[in-house]
Amino acid sequence: MVVELRGVSKVYVRRGGGRVQALRGASLHVGAGELVVLAGPSGAGKSTLLRLLTGEERPTEGRVRMDGEDIGTLRRGRLARLRRQMGVVPQEPRLVADRSALGNVTLVLRALGMAAAEARARSLEALRDAGLAACATAFPGELAAGERRRLVLARAVAPAPRLLLADEPTAMLDEVATREVAELLRAVQAGGTTVVVATRDPALAAALKARVLSVEGGRVSEGPHGAA
């Protein structure tokens, strides 16, 4: 899936009337099957950029296109169809507390209409790839923070999306786990999926060995953070 931003600005209006400019004329192009890292400090606008790509936010100015389709103008039904081609790892790992790790992964597959047996098989495979095979029956409350992150990642890749958007996928992970996540993301990309990773973790950016775009002060520029 081809991802494109052209002159995108995003302004949040606070309750008191104050305005926060999260993005200022950001532009980027990610080719089909490419792996791109959005690197930058906290509050730089990385998460806003990803939320624009998922359609959770609409740009104040500019265009966000997926395979040439302007996502900012899509109706709810069309947006949902587009999201079915995406896997999303949000910054806050939202997990369903009363479903097991396996249940958390099968949830999306079954809701998308996959038969129970196939969903289970695919979910177990995703859990194994994420290094969570032994935790399939554990509930999110019983998992460590790093395991919960990897569980969210497993859930995002299980439907075999054409685009994977990951926001700080290695937050709270140690070096070994970070390398494992990087390997998983590279494996997903090797399967033909476009992957966009937002991170402030230089270790992850280095381990991914991918094109790095720097996000700072709401602007996107080519090259790693601090290199421009």
Add this chain to the structure above:
Amino acid sequence: MARLSFVLDAAFRDLRRTGVAGAGGVLVAALAVLVAGGALLGLAVFERLTAAWHADLRVVALLRADPARAEAPAGLVAATRALPGVGAVRYVSPAEALGDLRRDLGPAGAGLDRLSANPVPARVEVTPAPGLDAAGLRGLMDALRRLPAVEDVEAAVGWVEPSERVERGVRVGGLVLAALLAVGAVTAIAGATGVARRARADEAAVLRLAGVPEAVVRGPLVLQAVLQGVAGAGLGWAALVFLSEVGAPWGGAWLRVTLGVPVLPLAGWPLGAALLGGGAAAGFLGGLGAGRP
């Protein structure tokens, strides 16, 4: 099919998530159904009772003995039949009336044979049309009194008006109470659905982000509310059937002996289907209201 299975599975999970609030919703719905069904059954019993009394009701027009003002029986019967609210008319001649009196008095009626003349007047017995209300009965009696051949009109109709008031009271009171309880059931189910909605907030967010259609995201929540309503209605209905079945053997006999009601109407399937449908509708309304994101 896979999606339907998911929606059903998720609905039952949401139902479990409602916990005590869900049990409350079910109980209020059951109470509403019990009251509504009880009122309907009570009304049915009362309607049978009054129908039985109506069937025995006769308005008797005593005819004048004065030959100058007497009328040929055929003409009088025709004139009476033409009055509004008349079901059937029977002319009873003085001789038949005397025979009736002798039969009613039994051995004490032997003295009637010693009278020089028959003191019992002829009469016209009118059976009111079925369903004739108190106002109609009053009109019929007035119309009979206006007939030239009629001396006096008698009928035991004192019970009709109070019974109509009781029937109206049961109908209106039952409906109002059932409506209030139905609103209570919708509110209780909506409250329980709110609990489930909060409990599944993460799940709904995950599903929406994955592009799952909104109907599949919200469907389970609405379906669990419908299940609450149906479960409540089923519970209320079961209680109604139980009370009706248990009450029938002694209640039916009591009503038959004291009031003449032939059979106590049991809670039949059409009523049950209507009440279950009502429960489902209450659940749907509650779920729809509280299930919005």
